[in-house]
Amino acid sequence: MQHHMKKVLSPLKKFSGMTKKWMLYWRISIWKHAMICFSDHRQPQSEQSAAESLTCNAREENHMITLTVNGKKRPVDADPDTPLLWVLRDNLGFTSVKYTCGISECGMCTVLIDGEARRSCIVYVDEVLESDITTIEGLPADHPVKVAWIEKQVPQCGYCQPGIMLQAADFLSREPNPADTQIDAAMDNVICRCGSHPRIKQAMHLAARLAAKQGG
Amino acid sequence: MTRRSFLQKSSLVLAMGALSGSLKMFNVSAVQAAADPAFKPHAFLEIAADNAVTVWVGQTNLGQGTHTGIPMVIADELDAAWETVQVRPAPAADPFKDPVWHMQVTGGSTSIRHRWDLLRTVGAAARQMLMEAAAGQWKISVQKCTTKDGRVIHPEGKTLRYGQLALIAATLPVPEKPPLKTPGDYHIIGTPRQRLDIPDKVMGRTVFGMDFTVSGMCTAVVARPPRYGASPESYDEQAAMAVKGVLKVVPLENRIAVCAKTTYAAMKARDFLNIKWSKGTMPELNDTFINTVYQAHLEKKGSAAKNMGDVTAALAEASQTLDQQYKLHYISHAQVEPINCTAHVEKDRCRIWAPTQGPTLAQMTASRLTGLPPEKVRVEILPAGGGFGLRGEPDPVIDAVLLSKDLGRPVKVVYTREDDFSNDYFRPANQSRITAGLDRDGRITAWFHKVAAQSIMMRIMPRQVRNGIDPDAVSGTVDMPYEIPSHYVTYAMVDLPIQVGWWRSVGYSINAFIVESFMDELAHAAGKDPLQFRLDHMEKDSRAYNILSMAADKGGWHNPVPEGRARGIAVTACFESFAAHMAEVSVDKKGSITVHKMVCAIDCGTAVFPDAIRAQAEAGVVMGLSVAFHEKIRFADGGVKTSNYSDYRVLSMSEVPEIEVHIARNNLKAGGIGEPVFPSVAPAVANAVFRATGVRLRELPFQTGLLAKA
Numbered sequence: 011m012q013h014h015m016k017k018v019l020s021p022l023k024k025f026s027g028m029t030k031k032w033m034l035y036w037r038i039s040i041w042k043h044a045m046i047c048f049s050d051h052r053q054p055q056s057e058q059s060a061a062e063s064l065t066c067n068a069r070e071e072n073h074m075i076t077l078t079v080n081g082k083k084r085p086v087d088a089d090p091d092t093p094l095l096w097v098l099r100d101n102l103g104f105t106s107v108k109y110t111c112g113i114s115e116c117g118m119c120t121v122l123i124d125g126e127a128r129r130s131c132i133v134y135v136d137e138v139l140e141s142d143i144t145t146i147e148g149l150p151a152d153h154p155v156k157v158a159w160i161e162k163q164v165p166q167c168g169y170c171q172p173g174i175m176l177q178a179a180d181f182l183s184r185e186p187n188p189a190d191t192q193i194d195a196a197m198d199n200v201i202c203r204c205g206s207h208p209r210i211k212q213a214m215h216l217a218a219r220l221a222a223k224q225g226g
Numbered sequence: 227m228t229r230r231s232f233l234q235k236s237s238l239v240l241a242m243g244a245l246s247g248s249l250k251m252f253n254v255s256a257v258q259a260a261a262d263p264a265f266k267p268h269a270f271l272e273i274a275a276d277n278a279v280t281v282w283v284g285q286t287n288l289g290q291g292t293h294t295g296i297p298m299v300i301a302d303e304l305d306a307a308w309e310t311v312q313v314r315p316a317p318a319a320d321p322f323k324d325p326v327w328h329m330q331v332t333g334g335s336t337s338i339r340h341r342w343d344l345l346r347t348v349g350a351a352a353r354q355m356l357m358e359a360a361a362g363q364w365k366i367s368v369q370k371c372t373t374k375d376g377r378v379i380h381p382e383g384k385t386l387r388y389g390q391l392a393l394i395a396a397t398l399p400v401p402e403k404p405p406l407k408t409p410g411d412y413h414i415i416g417t418p419r420q421r422l423d424i425p426d427k428v429m430g431r432t433v434f435g436m437d438f439t440v441s442g443m444c445t446a447v448v449a450r451p452p453r454y455g456a457s458p459e460s461y462d463e464q465a466a467m468a469v470k471g472v473l474k475v476v477p478l479e480n481r482i483a484v485c486a487k488t489t490y491a492a493m494k495a496r497d498f499l500n501i502k503w504s505k506g507t508m509p510e511l512n513d514t515f516i517n518t519v520y521q522a523h524l525e526k527k528g529s530a531a532k533n534m535g536d537v538t539a540a541l542a543e544a545s546q547t548l549d550q551q552y553k554l555h556y557i558s559h560a561q562v563e564p565i566n567c568t569a570h571v572e573k574d575r576c577r578i579w580a581p582t583q584g585p586t587l588a589q590m591t592a593s594r595l596t597g598l599p600p601e602k603v604r605v606e607i608l609p610a611g612g613g614f615g616l617r618g619e620p621d622p623v624i625d626a627v628l629l630s631k632d633l634g635r636p637v638k639v640v641y642t643r644e645d646d647f648s649n650d651y652f653r654p655a656n657q658s659r660i661t662a663g664l665d666r667d668g669r670i671t672a673w674f675h676k677v678a679a680q681s682i683m684m685r686i687m688p689r690q691v692r693n694g695i696d697p698d699a700v701s702g703t704v705d706m707p708y709e710i711p712s713h714y715v716t717y718a719m720v721d722l723p724i725q726v727g728w729w730r731s732v733g734y735s736i737n738a739f740i741v742e743s744f745m746d747e748l749a750h751a752a753g754k755d756p757l758q759f760r761l762d763h764m765e766k767d768s769r770a771y772n773i774l775s776m777a778a779d780k781g782g783w784h785n786p787v788p789e790g791r792a793r794g795i796a797v798t799a800c801f802e803s804f805a806a807h808m809a810e811v812s813v814d815k816k817g818s819i820t821v822h823k824m825v826c827a828i829d830c831g832t833a834v835f836p837d838a839i840r841a842q843a844e845a846g847v848v849m850g851l852s853v854a855f856h857e858k859i860r861f862a863d864g865g866v867k868t869s870n871y872s873d874y875r876v877l878s879m880s881e882v883p884e885i886e887v888h889i890a891r892n893n894l895k896a897g898g899i900g901e902p903v904f905p906s907v908a909p910a911v912a913n914a915v916f917r918a919t920g921v922r923l924r925e926l927p928f929q930t931g932l933l934a935k936a
Contacts, residue, residue: 071470089470096490100445105437106430108611109489110562111643115871118562146430159428163420166841167289168427169434169563169611194880201871203562203612204289205848207882209841 075139079104080148090136095119097135098145106146106172110201117200120173121145127180146172154224155179158217166204174200178214186225187218264392267355267400268348269321271300277376277389279304279311284322286332286583286617287315287423287609290900291838294421295338296345298835302414303349303407306388307376313422318585318605329586333618333728335801335898338834342896350404352395359394360386409893415834416891423609435566435581435608436640443568443636444473446485446629447492449499450649453865454723455507458482461499469495476632483629489640508723509864516861519720520657523678524551528716529694531677532704535712540672544663547672548751551659552740553925556652556859558868559729560876563611564646565619569626570636571596576603576627577636581610584618591620595627615728619651647874648866651727652859654680654699655720656736660744668752670763672712675703679736680720682727694719698728702737702905707770707799708745708763724861730849731901734800738905739912739926742796746913747922756913757783757795770797773804773829773890780888781808781825791822794913796906801898803830804890807847807910813918817933821851821883821911829890830897836889843887843903850907852877858927 072087079102088097095112098104098121107130108118114129121130122144149156155175158164165171174197181196182188188196193214202210263272263280272280281297293313301311316322323330326340338345353373360378361368363386370381377385409415426432451457457480466475466484471491476483482499486492541547567580569592576596582588585605592603610617622639629637641649656679663672681696690697695717703715729735749759757778764771774797778784787793790812797806810823826843833839856875860867868874912923919933 092490096488099437100488100490103439105433108562109436109564110611111871113643113870113872116562151429156428160420160424163424163837163841165289165424165427166845167287167561167563167610167612168423168432171427172430175428197879200879201562201876203560203614203849203876205845205877205882206841207848207877207879208844208885211879211882 075135077102077135077138077143078141079143080145081142088135090134092135093131094121094133094135094138094143095130098130098143104145104147108169108173110170115199115201116170116173117177118170118173120176122148122176122180125180125183127177144176146175149175149179153179154217154220155182155213157220158213162209162213162216164206164209164213166206170200170202170204171206174202174210178210178217182214182218182221186221188214264389265352265355265396267352267395269316269319270345270348271304271352273352273356273388273392273395275389275392277307277310277387279306279376279388281311281313282316282322283313284316284319284330284585284607285337286581286585286607286613288332288583288613288900289423289427289610290337290842291421291835292332292337293423294419295835295838296341297422298414298419299338299342299345300349302412303346304353305373305375306349308414308419310376311422315607315609317607318589318603323586329584331586331618332583332613333615335803335901338896339802339831339898342832346406347404350406351401354401354404355395355398356388356391358398359391362394363391409832415832416836418837419835421838432609434563434611435568435579436563436611438568438579438608438638440568440570440579440636443570443638444485444487444633445489445492445638445640446476446483446625447489447496447640447642447645448478448481448483448625449496449501450481450645451506451865452503452648453506453509453863454511456480456503456505456864459502459504461501463499465498465500466495469498471495474633475499476629478625478628483625483639485629485633485637492640493642506864511722511724511864512862513860516655516722516724519722520553520655520678523718523720524657524659524676526678526718528676528678528718530714531695531700531717532713532715534710534714535672537672537674537712537714540712541661541663541674544671545666546664546751547661548664548744548748549659549661550744550747550922550924551657552743554656554736554739555857555926556655556724556726556861557729557853557857558647558650558652558859558874559612559614559616560647560857560871560874561610561612561614561616564643565616565622565641565649566639567622567626568636568638569623569630571627571630574598574602578603578605578623578626579608580605580623580626581608581613582617582623583610583613583615584620587618587620588623591623592627595624596631614730615732616651619727621649643871644869647859647868647870649725650859651682651725653729653735654682654726656699656740658703658737658740660740662744662748664748664752668754668759670708670710670748673710673714675713675715676718677703677715677737678718678720680722680724680726682732684719686727698733700737701733702741702798702800703733705799706741707768707797707804708760709765710763731800731904734798734901734905738796738798738800739908742798742906742909743912743922743924746794746796746909746916750916760795760797769804769829770799773797773827774806776829776888776890777806777808777825777827780827780886781810781823783808792914792917794910794915794917796909796913798902798905800905801901802895803828803897803899803902805829805846805902805906807850807906809907809910809914811911811914811918813915813933815935817930817935819855819911819915819928819930819933821881823884823886824851824907824910825886825888826903827888827890828899828903829892830899830902831892831894832896833889833891834896839889839899840887842899844885846903847885847907848877848882850904851881851883851911854908854911854926854928855881856927
């Protein structure tokens with residue numbers, strides 16, 4: 011945050027006191043707005059929570075940290091023992107990361123942490139301050155998993171899919187040409203109540219083929 | 227990066243943001259609606275001057291495909307170009323009510339079949355009006371015009387696009403009985419299409435109820451009784467309020483709500499409440515107790531749900547009689563998105579945002595609680611992460627409305643997974659007993675069927691319980707697809723405080739397992755092939771007869787079975803559709819069942835959206851096997867013991883067999899899909915297991931210990 015403040019303050023040196031304060035306020039507002047536009051076309055929940063924390067009780071201390079999500083640094087007020095799942099969902103507005111069981115049984119809260127699929131409901135934020143966190147939005151629209159998932163019409167209700175797709179993407183990056191039995195083993199610990207399993211499998215085979223083509 | 231290039235980039239991003247709506251392709255997600263629809267002949271349909279065709283769908287998006295299937299029907303009759311069609315979710319409103327049930331509800335596999343005439347008429351009427359508009363422009367008779375792909379075509383070949391005609395068409399009267407297409411002219415209905423809602427679901431953009439936010443909102447979790455009839459005797463409000471982010475603790479009748487700025491703060495603080503609960507009304511309730519209650523009810527006379535012929539006499543005269551009992555346990559919907567609802571109660575209006583299957587009920591509930599007339603209650607129906615019948619219950623609406631009233635701001639009530647399991651409205655448990663008689667030729671002459679089960683209707687619609695009969699408890703027993711001269715069905719209503727509700731295919735879900743297992747037992751007793759035995763008791767060439775034959779044929783019923791495997795078959799008729807399954811299984815020495823293949827045949831009349839039907843059939847198999855093998859809610863100490871997926875196992879990837887789906891093609895009225903695909907799965911497998919091992923599994927979930935060879 012201090013680094014950013016320096017960048018914003020430096021052009022203001024030549025102005026007088028009152029004007030400087032007003033311009034500072036104005037520049038910070040624009041900066042904040044631009045940060046939002048840089049993010050993935052979403053209105054972060056932090057906008058609302060940030061506004062509310064301005065009016066919170068004096069007993070509530072802020073605990074500002076920075077998380078790197080989908081390649082961008084995002085400042086957020088979160089206690090170190092908060093599961094990453096909830097900071098992503100409630101504080102940063104990444105509702106694609108789902109809550110279903112809260113005990114790492116289902117895989118719907120899966121994100122990639124430095125490329126590895128992890129269940130964010132059992133990861134605390136202070137464990138990932140130096141990590142690159144990737145949600146489904148962080149995979150490009152033409153990622154083989156996304157393309158295959160649409161081609162094979164995998165989702166039914168779709169709630170479980172972002173977490174499953176990230177787990178699949180991680181698996182396929184390590185196992186580029188898997189057999190059915192390997193897919194079974196790799197995906198046996200995810201839950202899909204709607205029964206999209208047959209299509210998940212077909213899509214993973216297709217994604218593997220697409221990735222092989224892309225990779226050359 | 228310099229400040230200049232940074233600002234340049236951010237303004238480009240801002241510009242892109244503003245334009246992104248028009249850069250999106252139609253059919254990718256919601257929301258490129260025309261600002262002022264030029265032509266809106268019905269609440270379901272709008273055509274804009276730029277040719278955009280918007281179909282409003284008032285059903286709940288559970289992933290079942292209605293949000294593409296309904297537009298397909300309308301677009302086909304309309305002769306719209308499919309690429310111009312987009313779908314928008316409608317709120318709770320009169321035009322979207324079910325024409326048969328007169329309320330807006332997604333359930334009973336009715337979305338299309340209750341609107342089969344209506345949807346086609348809406349599209350056809352609009353087409354008629356557009357043709358008349360064009361005919362008027364061209365000064366020719368409308369009979370000379372045709373339509374194709376969003377254009378009206380002049381006999382000499384020139385065309386006018388629907389968008390160009392929209393304003394004129396809007397001035398014309400809406401015909402009540404426009405000519406409908408003959409099925410041979412369908413070019414969208416019955417064809418391969420991609421679902422309109424899938425891209426958003428793949429990209430993670432879909433905002434489910436659980437994800438919804440509105441300015442000023444806080445989130446609440448509610449501590450509910452851990453055993454039936456218990457109420458809070460004391461709790462530590464201070465401890466909860468001390469948690470960072472907590473706003474208020476609100477006691478409601480028999481439960482305590484914690485409202486906070488974030489979901490996690492609310493969940494955390496709720497634990498700190500440290501509530502002491504009273505004993506509850508039935509502290510002795512546990513699995514053993516429940517079984518005793520059901521066994522006792524099977525001994526009762528019960529009320530007659532059907533009484534045809536003379537079962538007593540027929541049984542006395544039978545060459546053979548067979549008598550068996552079946553047992554099914556309570557199961558959970560286990561839908562992955564927890565129950566939730568957001569409500570904002572204001573002085574002169576109330577807004578609800580919920581993934582509800584019962585928008586009219588939600589509207590009425592909020593109206594009752596706020597005192598506002600229903601017209602002032604707006605219910606936005608959000609996409610649901612599964613429903614299976616649970617999301618029609620108004621519980622989260624009640625809590626969200628009460629809390630919003632109390633706090634004077636929007637409140638989102640969410641259930642934790644533990645809340646979901648303990649407060650589910652389970653599929654009722656069932657113990658049944660059938661006594662049947664066969665004559666010398668192996669034909670069934672008598673069928674005496676006793677059902678012991680809780681009643682869903684006594685809670686939801688008591689007027690539907692007439693003469694002691696809950697229609698849902700006996701569906702599948704009084705309306706089997708078989709001809710039986712003496713048929714007597716009785717129902718003994720079990721009275722327990724366990725919450726029960728509608729679960730995918732309701733009574734058929736339970737009774738098809740029992741009926742189709744017992745039919746198999748009778749076939750065996752009669753020395754007949756299970757397929758032929760069933761066909762012999764059906765009306766030849768009836769839809770049930772034909773779909774059973776199709777499943778057998780496609781499954782290769784008469785072909786030699788691979789070494790070590792065995793086959794089973796089952797059929798159901800429900801929700802105006804007919805479905806049959808053939809299972810191919812093997813059982814190892816330890817009694818482990820492997821389902822190698824499931825062949826599903828479904829006759830749902832006109833198959834509007836074949837790929838969605840296939841997906842639903844696959845879903846039916848997965849869910850059917852899950853219920854057959856794993857699912858059971860456990861009770862202890864007066865309440866639900868099952869708490870999370872860790873003690874409620876559902877089917878996993880490696881247990882999913884090869885699934886083949888065959889859809890009967892005909893032009894009959896569209897029947898249901900979501901539920902008919904489920905009931906015949908478990909009995910097909912149980913019947914196959916008998917063929918493989920000689921052991922009958924008469925309980926769900928399967929007691930596979932019975933299969934282990936000593």
